[in-house]
Structures are given as C-alpha cells and as structure tokens.
Amino acid sequence: MAFLNDNYLKLRAGYLFPEIARRVTAFCSANPDAAKRMIRCGIGDVTEPLPEAVRNAMHKAVDEMGVRDSFRGYGPEQGYEFLRNAIAQNDYRAHGIEVADDEIFVSDGSKCDCGNILDILGDKNVIAVMDPVYPVYVDTNVMAGHTGPANEAGAYAGLKYLPCNEANDFVADVPSERADIVYLCFPNNPTGSVATRAQLTAWVEYALKNDTILLYDAAYEAYIHDPEIPHSIYEIPGARECAIEFRSFSKNGGFTGTRCAFTVVPKSLKACTASGESHPLHPLWNRRMTTKFNGVSYIVQRGAEALYSAEGKSEVSALISHYMGNAAILRQAVSQAELKVWGGVNAPYIWVKTPSGTSSWEMFDRMLHEANVVITPGSGFGSAGEGYFRISAFNSRANVEEVARRILALR
Numbered sequence: 001m002a003f004l005n006d007n008y009l010k011l012r013a014g015y016l017f018p019e020i021a022r023r024v025t026a027f028c029s030a031n032p033d034a035a036k037r038m039i040r041c042g043i044g045d046v047t048e049p050l051p052e053a054v055r056n057a058m059h060k061a062v063d064e065m066g067v068r069d070s071f072r073g074y075g076p077e078q079g080y081e082f083l084r085n086a087i088a089q090n091d092y093r094a095h096g097i098e099v100a101d102d103e104i105f106v107s108d109g110s111k112c113d114c115g116n117i118l119d120i121l122g123d124k125n126v127i128a129v130m131d132p133v134y135p136v137y138v139d140t141n142v143m144a145g146h147t148g149p150a151n152e153a154g155a156y157a158g159l160k161y162l163p164c165n166e167a168n169d170f171v172a173d174v175p176s177e178r179a180d181i182v183y184l185c186f187p188n189n190p191t192g193s194v195a196t197r198a199q200l201t202a203w204v205e206y207a208l209k210n211d212t213i214l215l216y217d218a219a220y221e222a223y224i225h226d227p228e229i230p231h232s233i234y235e236i237p238g239a240r241e242c243a244i245e246f247r248s249f250s251k252n253g254g255f256t257g258t259r260c261a262f263t264v265v266p267k268s269l270k271a272c273t274a275s276g277e278s279h280p281l282h283p284l285w286n287r288r289m290t291t292k293f294n295g296v297s298y299i300v301q302r303g304a305e306a307l308y309s310a311e312g313k314s315e316v317s318a319l320i321s322h323y324m325g326n327a328a329i330l331r332q333a334v335s336q337a338e339l340k341v342w343g344g345v346n347a348p349y350i351w352v353k354t355p356s357g358t359s360s361w362e363m364f365d366r367m368l369h370e371a372n373v374v375i376t377p378g379s380g381f382g383s384a385g386e387g388y389f390r391i392s393a394f395n396s397r398a399n400v401e402e403v404a405r406r407i408l409a410l411r
C-alpha cells in the first residue's frame, strides 16, 4: 500500500469555512423557514457584480480568442507582460516604490500563493504567525510537516504564535526571540487591525537584524482609508531585502470567483542554502511557477488589467465605498448592542467581543439559531480568537441593514 502524507492527519477538523458551511447546511435542512431568511456574513466573499470595465475587457479578450490571428494558447507562467507592467506601475512605482515588472508573479489567488511559497523555503525554519490568524498560514505549514501535533486549544507544536489582543490593538509586537519566517497580514484578517508605519518599520528592522523573511499578505490593502497607513511592506526602507508581498484582485475587483492575484518576490531577497550560502529566492519562485503552473487565463488577465484603467479604478473605488459603508453600519449596530468592536474602519471585517461568558462557537450558534445570521467564530482563527467573532461586510446593503436590525433585536 502506498504511504499517505501523515501531516494531513494532524490537521484539526475541517478547514474553517467548509466547517461553517457544513453546520449552516445542517441547520437549514432542519429549519427550512429559518433557511429562507438566512444572511451569510461568514466567509469574506464579495457579493457585488464584476466592474463593467472588467466585463468589457473580458468580452473583448474572448472575441480575440475566437480569431486565429489573435488566439492564444499557453501564456507566460509568470503572467502576461501587460498585466505585470500595469501592476508594478500602478500599485508600486506610481507611489514611489521600486518594484520591477519581472518581480511580479501573476497567479490564481493569494491563498494558493501563501501555501505554495513553502515550496521554495526549507523545512527547518522557525515559523511565527499572529494569533488570531488566517488559517491558511498555519494549515499549509502543518501539511508541509513543519509542525508537531495540535494541543487542546488548537495550537500546533513547533509554531510560534504571536498573541494579538486588546492590549496591543490586535497588532503583534515584535518578539524578543528570532524566527526565520513571519507571516504578517495587514489590513488584518480576521481582526481588521492595521499596522502603522512605525510598527512595520519595527518588523522590517527585526527581519533585517535576524535574517528573517516576512511573508506579507496585503490582500485587503485597498480598504485602507487612513492616509498614514502603508499599503505595501515595500514602503518601508529595507523591505526589499526581507519581504515577499501577496496581493489579490479578489477583494478590490470582486475576483473571488474569477481568480487572479499576484506575488512580489524582489530580486534582492535572499535565503540560505543547507550549506550556508546565501541565494536569491526570485529564481526559485520563477522555477516553481514555470514547473507547477501554466498561468492565469488570458481572458482573466485582461479583466484584471482593466481594473487599472480610469473606469476600472473608479469602479473599484465605488465597490470599496459600498463594502466600507456596510462596515460602518455593522460597527454602529454592534456598538449600540453594547458589544466591544474593532476593525471595520480600514478593513472589511468587524471583530467583536462576545458577551461575557459566551464562547465564540456559542455566539455562532446563537446568531445562527436566533438571528439567522452566519458569522465566523473567533476561535476558528486560533486560540487567541476565543471570546470574539468576526462579521464580514461583504454583502448587499439591504442584507447588512437587516443584519444590523437583527443584532439590535437580539440584544
């Protein structure tokens, strides 16, 4: 009999969102009337239609594919030059940040890239994650065999958890001991916290001092409203020597179903070989992508490029305003219900403290059974998330207004 990857057997229960979906489906089948009024504010999945600029560009690309002279087969695995250039120019160089077109790698999602990046990193690294944490960072390390088993609270042996709590406003402090790899996510999923320039500078200084690589997930950067908050880790001097940045079109352009994202691997970023020599990571990621990936479809990349057109930018800005308007309504309702709330100002997630004595999953059940609203239990993001829950602002305005009414009625 062939051997399986035993590391998968260390994973606790299902991945958080399928597990929530399973519980919601079970409740809905047993309660068909409640099912009809169910509103889903669990997974952060966009609800508003794709921007017109994107749809037009994609229609045009489909037509090109229907003509022999403009038909395209395999594209470049790293992404078409037109999109790599649009990204580097608009997201970085236009803001005074040095990023070359060929340091951008276009992919089918940040979730995939955050997991796949482990392919080019060694197995002996000390890995640190924030707690609460986006579960993908943890689970992919478990799958790769970088941890021991989980304890009762769900923490895996071998991983360093950096506590994020009310005292540090849900932004992890730089630890006193060193780590080889640190995952940072700002604006944060799940807490909605953001890191200031000073906080990110402290992280970059820590990374440069300790030869640490920062894996910086900026999937929600478009939601930053405060002009003082950095959108990219590369706004911090020295970050090109210590950070990889992940970005996505899912939450700004509404591409959760369309699939397109990118990762920035600076050519100046190096890591160490088993024999102790320093080696750039860029050629390794290039090799990984050209070997295991055949690129995002031409049609989708043309759609993503259109997000950088004048019409595209204005449509993205309208989408962000819509979701952040939702966030404001949810924040207000939760505050009126006399619950403590964070996030929802520079991020589409509202992070709420459960009423005293109520666990995260008890709150999930209460919201499901009594308000027929799906939220995400904070403990699903790690032990430091116990006692909190997350509400996603990705929804229609009508649904969010109804959720606000139901939260107040529950009170």
Ligand code: MLT
Pocket: 042, 043, 044, 045, 111, 189
């Ligand atoms: C979330 O709800 O945390 C996100 O939608 C998950 C994801 O982007 O993969």
